[in-house]
Amino acid sequence: MSQSSTPFRIRDVGYTPGQEWLFPGPLNSITDVPGVQVGTFTLKTGEWDAQNPDKKMARTGVTLICPRPHDSIWHHPVYASVGVLNGTGELSNTHMIKERGFLQTPLALTDTMNVGIVHTGVQKHLYERTPVKDADGRARAPFYLPCVAETSDMLSTPETVFLKPEDVLSAFDDIHEAAKRLNNAPRPPSEFEGGLGGGTGMLCLGHKGGNGTSSRQIPKVESGHYTLGCFVQCNFGAARDLTIGRVQVGRQLAREGFYGPAKQEAENTIPRPTDSIGNEGSILIILGTDAPFVPHQLDRLLRRIPIGLARTGCASHNFSGDIALAFSTQTTIPAPSSGDSTASGLEQSTAPPVAAPTSKKFGPLNIPKASTTKVEVMDDDSMNAFFYAVADVVEEAVLNALCAGKDQIGTGGLEVKGLDCEKVKNMLKGQL
Numbered sequence: 001m002s003q004s005s006t007p008f009r010i011r012d013v014g015y016t017p018g019q020e021w022l023f024p025g026p027l028n029s030i031t032d033v034p035g036v037q038v039g040t041f042t043l044k045t046g047e048w049d050a051q052n053p054d055k056k057m058a059r060t061g062v063t064l065i066c067p068r069p070h071d072s073i074w075h076h077p078v079y080a081s082v083g084v085l086n087g088t089g090e091l092s093n094t095h096m097i098k099e100r101g102f103l104q105t106p107l108a109l110t111d112t113m114n115v116g117i118v119h120t121g122v123q124k125h126l127y128e129r130t131p132v133k134d135a136d137g138r139a140r141a142p143f144y145l146p147c148v149a150e151t152s153d154m155l156s157t158p159e160t161v162f163l164k165p166e167d168v169l170s171a172f173d174d175i176h177e178a179a180k181r182l183n184n185a186p187r188p189p190s191e192f193e194g195g196l197g198g199g200t201g202m203l204c205l206g207h208k209g210g211n212g213t214s215s216r217q218i219p220k221v222e223s224g225h226y227t228l229g230c231f232v233q234c235n236f237g238a239a240r241d242l243t244i245g246r247v248q249v250g251r252q253l254a255r256e257g258f259y260g261p262a263k264q265e266a267e268n269t270i271p272r273p274t275d276s277i278g279n280e281g282s283i284l285i286i287l288g289t290d291a292p293f294v295p296h297q298l299d300r301l302l303r304r305i306p307i308g309l310a311r312t313g314c315a316s317h318n319f320s321g322d323i324a325l326a327f328s329t330q331t332t333i334p335a336p337s338s339g340d341s342t343a344s345g346l347e348q349s350t351a352p353p354v355a356a357p358t359s360k361k362f363g364p365l366n367i368p369k370a371s372t373t374k375v376e377v378m379d380d381d382s383m384n385a386f387f388y389a390v391a392d393v394v395e396e397a398v399l400n401a402l403c404a405g406k407d408q409i410g411t412g413g414l415e416v417k418g419l420d421c422e423k424v425k426n427m428l429k430g431q432l
Helices: 094-100 112-129 165-181 249-255 295-302 305-312 380-403 421-428
Strands: 037-045 058-066 078-087 107-111 147-151 210-219 225-235 282-289 321-328
Touching: 037 165, 058 112, 058 165, 058 225, 078 094, 078 295, 078 305, 107 112, 107 282, 112 147, 112 165, 147 225, 147 282, 147 321, 210 380, 225 380, 249 421, 282 295, 282 305, 282 380, 295 321, 295 380, 305 380
Parallel strands: 107 147, 282 321
Antiparallel strands: 037 058, 058 107, 078 321, 210 225, 225 282
């Protein structure tokens, strides 16, 4: 194996990403954002057999990110927005999110072949296992479009659908069981980082990739702090591009023969189709925060994601699906109105009533009345700290995913190594 059995994260390797005045949350995870929950289902079947190369191998799964706890996202949407760095990929429901500005389903991350199955599984959970109304009597929306994103699995038998809708139900069960086991405390990243869930079959920067996470705390003016968290499903980049703290780690590893004779020249500055594993690929980035952002402000956060990716060596290739979603849990969005604005939680006008408009043919007209709702919004002058935080959590989440990777052999005998954290730790001494 290329790394020890002890779980590593990038700070264990001796590199602390980002600004020294921005500190991570207690778990350095998206689950530091109050209420955010993560669950996984992982499927690993079959082993590579050179004597039987047609034997099916599955290295896949699904990861669920729930912005609100206890399955309440269905009744209590969150403000959200979507960003795309390179669009060769899929994130379903993006049109509705951009149109209306909020997210009302969990996020499901998987591999390319299983998007449809996972979509069905999310709907199966909704319509078969969640109540029409929550404990406060708030009803679900009239309909839902699941939000399912993908990166292309590199280790499973290609062009094969392995998951079933019931596997998505298992991922929801994983969330509920973890919440019960932890007494609703935030879930530690050691339970979902690395090659689990949707990240099972993914590669990153020439190594085993998968899931990574990180967080930062941004102080409030009065007291306390807001939290910004990031989750990534990494499946991008060439070995020669791997950069940690501005040190060209990938090229140095190649010179030392870490990737084997076929990759000895991976430090070459001219990209070639044959000089690295995973040259093309994708990354999914989820930003979550309890700061009171509305959609246009979340757009501004999303535009800072490439800064963090670039620090790791990401160039966003031609066939890369580099897609992101950001959400804010702070504001409670009014429930969908059924025509009675008093039932929707919308504020009523105190202006004196006016005479109902009429028409000669139909008499008095029942014209819908406009109403408003109050929303707390972050001061734009406070955005800079969050811009720094976005770049930092994205960089650190990617590097944490790499540190969690373990050696794997996939379909076709493809051998991919986990990052050798001890070797990198020694390499970085004196260079940071």
